[in-house]
Amino acid sequence: MLGFQPDDEQKLIRDTVAEFAREQLRPLAHEADESGVFPTSVAQQAWELGLVQSTIPEAYGGVGAESSAVTGSLICEELAWGDLSLTLHMLSPQLVTYPVIMLGTHEQKAQILGDYVGPHFTAGTAAVMEPRFGFDLNELTTTAVQHNGEFVLNGAKCFVPLAAEAAHLLVYARRDNGIAAFLLPQDTPGLTIGEREKNMGLKAVATYELSLDNCRIPASSQLQGDIQPVFNRSRVALSAMAVGVARAAYEYAREYAKERRAFGTAIAQKQAIAFMLAEMAMEVDAARLLVWEAAWKIDTGADATREACLAKNYAATMVLKVADNAVQILGGHGYIRDHPVERWLRNGRGFATFEGLAMI
Amino acid sequence: MIDFSLSPAIEKNRDMIHAVADGTMRPISREYDEREHEKPTEWLNMMWEASKNLISFGDGKKKASGKAEAVERHLSERTVRSAVLIEELSWGDVGLYLSIPHSALGGAAVAAAGTPEQKERFLSRFRDGEPKWGAMAITEPGCGSDSAALTTTAVQDGDQWVINGTKIFCTSGLMAAEKSEGFVVVWATVDKSAGRAGIKAFVVEHHTPGMTVAKVEDKMGIRASDTAMLVFEDCRIPLDNVLGQAEVKQSTTGFKGVMATFDATRPLVAASALGVARAAVDYVRETFAAEGITIRYVTPQTKLTTLERDFMDMEANLQAARLLTWRAAWMLDQGIQNNLEASMAKAKAGSMVTQVTQKAVELLGPLGYSRKTLLEKWMRDAKISDIYEGTQQINLLIIARRILGYSSQELN
Numbered sequence A: 001m002l003g004f005q006p007d008d009e010q011k012l013i014r015d016t017v018a019e020f021a022r023e024q025l026r027p028l029a030h031e032a033d034e035s036g037v038f039p040t041s042v043a044q045q046a047w048e049l050g051l052v053q054s055t056i057p058e059a060y061g062g063v064g065a066e067s068s069a070v071t072g073s074l075i076c077e078e079l080a081w082g083d084l085s086l087t088l089h090m091l092s093p094q095l096v097t098y099p100v101i102m103l104g105t106h107e108q109k110a111q112i113l114g115d116y117v118g119p120h121f122t123a124g125t126a127a128v129m130e131p132r133f134g135f136d137l138n139e140l141t142t143t144a145v146q147h148n149g150e151f152v153l154n155g156a157k158c159f160v161p162l163a164a165e166a167a168h169l170l171v172y173a174r175r176d177n178g179i180a181a182f183l184l185p186q187d188t189p190g191l192t193i194g195e196r197e198k199n200m201g202l203k204a205v206a207t208y209e210l211s212l213d214n215c216r217i218p219a220s221s222q223l224q225g226d227i228q229p230v231f232n233r234s235r236v237a238l239s240a241m242a243v244g245v246a247r248a249a250y251e252y253a254r255e256y257a258k259e260r261r262a263f264g265t266a267i268a269q270k271q272a273i274a275f276m277l278a279e280m281a282m283e284v285d286a287a288r289l290l291v292w293e294a295a296w297k298i299d300t301g302a303d304a305t306r307e308a309c310l311a312k313n314y315a316a317t318m319v320l321k322v323a324d325n326a327v328q329i330l331g332g333h334g335y336i337r338d339h340p341v342e343r344w345l346r347n348g349r350g351f352a353t354f355e356g357l358a359m360i
Numbered sequence B: 001m002i003d004f005s006l007s008p009a010i011e012k013n014r015d016m017i018h019a020v021a022d023g024t025m026r027p028i029s030r031e032y033d034e035r036e037h038e039k040p041t042e043w044l045n046m047m048w049e050a051s052k053n054l055i056s057f058g059d060g061k062k063k064a065s066g067k068a069e070a071v072e073r074h075l076s077e078r079t080v081r082s083a084v085l086i087e088e089l090s091w092g093d094v095g096l097y098l099s100i101p102h103s104a105l106g107g108a109a110v111a112a113a114g115t116p117e118q119k120e121r122f123l124s125r126f127r128d129g130e131p132k133w134g135a136m137a138i139t140e141p142g143c144g145s146d147s148a149a150l151t152t153t154a155v156q157d158g159d160q161w162v163i164n165g166t167k168i169f170c171t172s173g174l175m176a177a178e179k180s181e182g183f184v185v186v187w188a189t190v191d192k193s194a195g196r197a198g199i200k201a202f203v204v205e206h207h208t209p210g211m212t213v214a215k216v217e218d219k220m221g222i223r224a225s226d227t228a229m230l231v232f233e234d235c236r237i238p239l240d241n242v243l244g245q246a247e248v249k250q251s252t253t254g255f256k257g258v259m260a261t262f263d264a265t266r267p268l269v270a271a272s273a274l275g276v277a278r279a280a281v282d283y284v285r286e287t288f289a290a291e292g293i294t295i296r297y298v299t300p301q302t303k304l305t306t307l308e309r310d311f312m313d314m315e316a317n318l319q320a321a322r323l324l325t326w327r328a329a330w331m332l333d334q335g336i337q338n339n340l341e342a343s344m345a346k347a348k349a350g351s352m353v354t355q356v357t358q359k360a361v362e363l364l365g366p367l368g369y370s371r372k373t374l375l376e377k378w379m380r381d382a383k384i385s386d387i388y389e390g391t392q393q394i395n396l397l398i399i400a401r402r403i404l405g406y407s408s409q410e411l412n
Ligand SMILES: Cc1cc2nc3c(=O)[nH]c(=O)nc-3n(C[C@H](O)[C@H](O)[C@H](O)COP(=O)(O)OP(=O)(O)OC[C@H]3O[C@@H](n4cnc5c(N)ncnc54)[C@H](O)[C@@H]3O)c2cc1C
Pocket: A260, A261, A262, A263, A267, A270, A272, A273, A328, A329, A330, A331, A332, A333, A335, A336
């Protein structure tokens, strides 16, 4: 039956995460963006919230909570509302844990998951995107060729978060005519982690280029099964984060517009501004509902590829428009880095580009 | 719970109504677009019988039979049900849907502002007998969006109200006033100096002397639905035909009472926009399929063809509007205040259907522009969704006031 309210447990989780985002992430976001340094203490605090450990099965030392994409999208929205860079850093372990939980063999689970149930934050990462024009998830140029019971990987990757410190690395590559994911140890010969990237946004999360030059890994390193559901979860996670960033920008601009006066009234009393805000509110809600629906469909076990893709495209377009409007509403002040709206615009711009950067 | 599934009962009704839309509306759709001002009498009679138990504008109409439990369930999701069914009917033909004998907006006003006695007196007639229509007349030649500026007057004279003024653009006004035993809910002021507080809604019964249909408009679209000008000249109605309370309070609660009608009707107007948009989207999808064009959802935007990008945009915007609509309808059923969400649904659906149908005509080129198919008609039909029940701008104003906490004086 139709319903638009999170259940009690989801509300509790959402409220806890929202408080964390408000109290811990927001105050650190500006400085982290300016310095490009991730405040490590916050990763530990986030770790103690148990978001990563909770969905790891009990057999592998986790809590074994049911992994719900709807609950995940509530969490992602709230965290990204706090700060996107910090969120991507904090949730990086899930880039490994989710695909392994979903597709891994018992051996793979036993090998990997135990590292993510300890008392300290442990980074993980996945290499999805490639540094080239016309990047297409379905036509990866990184290849995996089977040879004598091994896979040989070749190619280049970019936007790999926390690659330098990740305990485990999942590389997506083209195998025969499909995509497959492979677990690579950090010390695999031929694997080179390049310099930290410099991007328009996401400045506080360390992302890297990787090169894979005849990397040989055992055949047992491949995750088995259909990879599409993994990407659908990623699409939903990123879309929910886009909603969070957009909501942050909308709320900030709304409060500013009520305070800022011009021509004898608050600028919010001018229709040109008020209507922008109305559309921002409406579009944030519209995108959130599309994200929830895609997440809900994932949770029912049905194929949600179409819904997840539509939600992601919608949310990526929406966040850019909303963040741009927020900068516009602040006028010249929006362009100055003392206010966070320009950061949300820089971060928000990324969603149309990002693939596989987050997972729920 | 966050859940996007419809109940099996609603799905069953939806499939039934879809068959009606496909089998009985589509075949006569073009005909009653071209034969404006004529009515498909047989079809209307059939729909009167078929739909009177299904669609609710919040008029408190109960399903005739069934266990108490079933009735309860039926009522607990009646706005969602109406939204789903109205989408189907509007997918069939929105002009024909609007012309179905029903208490419609008039009924919604009675439900929102009437006393229990009035609800019984005015709405029970829609349960049986001959087909009947309800209508609501707010708009005047001199004011539309600014309904508080209306000039039609109601003056008490003994045990009657005497109404004078001119109303325009009244949907089903002809059918409600002269062609059935229906009624028109007329908004008029009892005290011009009191502003909003002086505005009341009056039920004027069919064939009341002093009420005349002066004109039926020729329109761009929704031509199967009559849009009437009603002139009131010393039109006398009983004292207890004023909805709610007659006395003028120095607050605007009376006006707010009638405005609350829109919280119930806007999601349903949005639902009808969804149906028109879906008709266009379905048509484009079928044409693509026939031409061997597939939509590659997982392909990055930068590598898609313009056709694919446009089509995916249409689909996503339609679904976004649908979810906003369902949310507003669901809130009403749950008894949650939905003023903000109803306007969001209406604003989004109104602009969405306008853009989606215009884009569909563009994508199909000469086929889209031709009157051999229905696409050009849907584009003409679509535009009204962005105008009536509060224009796009009026709904944005309502949203803005709600999110900013402004009164209508602070933001207008
Ligand atoms: C990099 C930079 C360089 C600059 N260089 C100079 C310079 O050399 N010299 C100088 O004097 N200034 C300069 N400016 C200031 C710039 O001209 C102002 O920022 C600009 O005029 C907007 O004013 P504001 O920032 O106070 O915004 P506000 O006036 O506060 O406007 C805020 C928002 O409200 C909107 N708004 C305001 N009034 C209305 C209205 N009546 N109806 C509808 N919407 C309204 C605006 O469009 C804007 O979206 C510079 C600004 C920047 C960022």
